[in-house]
Amino acid sequence: MSASPEIYERIYRLFTAPVSAFDCGARCAAHNGGTPVCCSTDDAIPIVDNHEWTLLKSRSDLWREFVPPDKATEKELSDLHHDCTAIECKGAAFCERDNRSMSCRTFPFFPYITREGDLVGMSVFWTFEDRCWVQSQLQIVNQRFLDEFVAAYEMLFAVDKDEFAANRDHSAAMRRVFARRDRPIPLIGRDGRLYKVTPREHRIVPARFAEFGRWGFYKDEAAVAPAPNWAKTDPRSLEGLDLPVQAQAAD
Numbered sequence: 001m002s003a004s005p006e007i008y009e010r011i012y013r014l015f016t017a018p019v020s021a022f023d024c025g026a027r028c029a030a031h032n033g034g035t036p037v038c039c040s041t042d043d044a045i046p047i048v049d050n051h052e053w054t055l056l057k058s059r060s061d062l063w064r065e066f067v068p069p070d071k072a073t074e075k076e077l078s079d080l081h082h083d084c085t086a087i088e089c090k091g092a093a094f095c096e097r098d099n100r101s102m103s104c105r106t107f108p109f110f111p112y113i114t115r116e117g118d119l120v121g122m123s124v125f126w127t128f129e130d131r132c133w134v135q136s137q138l139q140i141v142n143q144r145f146l147d148e149f150v151a152a153y154e155m156l157f158a159v160d161k162d163e164f165a166a167n168r169d170h171s172a173a174m175r176r177v178f179a180r181r182d183r184p185i186p187l188i189g190r191d192g193r194l195y196k197v198t199p200r201e202h203r204i205v206p207a208r209f210a211e212f213g214r215w216g217f218y219k220d221e222a223a224v225a226p227a228p229n230w231a232k233t234d235p236r237s238l239e240g241l242d243l244p245v246q247a248q249a250a251d
């Protein structure tokens with residue numbers, strides 16, 4: 001059973017926090033023709049549960065059903081679950097914060113679920129790591145975003161077993177990909193500490209942001225100031241990060 005429009009409405013009310021204090025859209029839009037990567041259907045097509053779609057349509061005319069521009073995209077969407085709809089908004093210039101979809105609110109994170117079926121925190125949609133600036137600067141993620149993210153998914157998973165299964169499968173797929181690449185999976189734990197999932201045994205152990213590297217357009221960028229919560233809850237996570245001296249002092 002999927003979550004009702006009323007549950008999505010409750011989730012929208014509780015989950016309003018931005019990922020960080022930075023305008024990350026300006027960072028990635030600079031490399032993407034002026035449009036934030038996750039706001040362009042050329043890069044990411046928002047998929048919503050049909051009940052979420054019912055809610056969005058009742059609140060705003062911001063969204064419409066996505067029309068595939070070509071055969072390849074049509075094929076890509078052909079195996080979409082019958083409970084879901086691909087949608088498109090009017091564009092970043094017309095964004096309505098309160099009427100963002102769940103996928104807008106959570107990007108670039110998804111709920112990471114262990115082999116044992118525990119929601120232990122959040123990891124990243126890694127296929128965007130070359131374009132999504134946040135994924136090269138994970139220390140900017142703030143506590144409020146993390147708390148609201150976890151609360152939103154707990155509410156959703158309590159009623160929507162398919163959504164849980166999809167995220168459990170996505171976590172397993174990430175473990176397979178990262179095992180092949182011999183890379184640790186970044187995991188922002190629900191306890192506000194940073195972890196990695198080791199590539200072979202899939203053990204969850206404490207980590208430092210510096211272990212996860214920077215990617216694509218941001219490969220040679222310096223680290224920006226971390227959200228203040230990291231220095232309080234997990235100072236070790238910041239070790240080895242090439243932080244500007246001023247930013248460290250400010251925190």
Ligand code: SF4
Nearest residue numbers: 024025028038132133
């Ligand atoms: S979450 Fe990533 S892709 Fe989306 S606007 Fe921020 S940096 Fe760009």
Ligand code: SF4
Nearest residue numbers: 039089091092095104
């Ligand atoms: S609703 Fe806003 S955040 Fe979501 S895709 Fe559109 S412009 Fe981006």
